[in-house]
Amino acid sequence: MERIQIIVHGRVQGVGFRYNTHAKASQLGLTGYVRNRPDGTVEIVAEGTSQSIQHLLEWARQVHIGSAIILIRQIFQVSTPRFSAS
Incomplete structure (x- = not known):
């Protein structure tokens, strides 16, 4: 089991990126959260297998x-x- 924190910079708020990231992480069996940050970035914290985390990064x-x-x-x-996992 691994954990990763990912901070995504760019135009990533208000465009469905957070929603789609959450859906992809769930599909991969990852747990954690995806949230918008006040500075305009999106933070992803995910736990799961190394392979699932690599798929999420890709x-x-x-x-x-x-x-x-x-x-x-x-x-x-x-x-x-x-x-x-809920």
């Missing part, structure tokens, strides 16, 4: 309709069973 780097991603910062963290 998905996030793709072009998404309405969004313009400038930078993705990622920080791998020690996983703790903090999130539930």
Whole structure:
């Protein structure tokens, strides 16, 4: 089990990026959260298998309709069973 924090910079608020990211993470069996931050970025914190986290990162780097991603910062963290699948 791994945990990652991802901060996505660019035009990522108000374009469905957060909603679609949450749906993709759920599809991959990841737990955690996706939230808009006051500085205009989107924060993703996800826990799951290394493979699922890598798939989420690859998905996030793709072009998404309405969004313009400038930078993705990622920080791998020690996983703790903090999130539930609900």
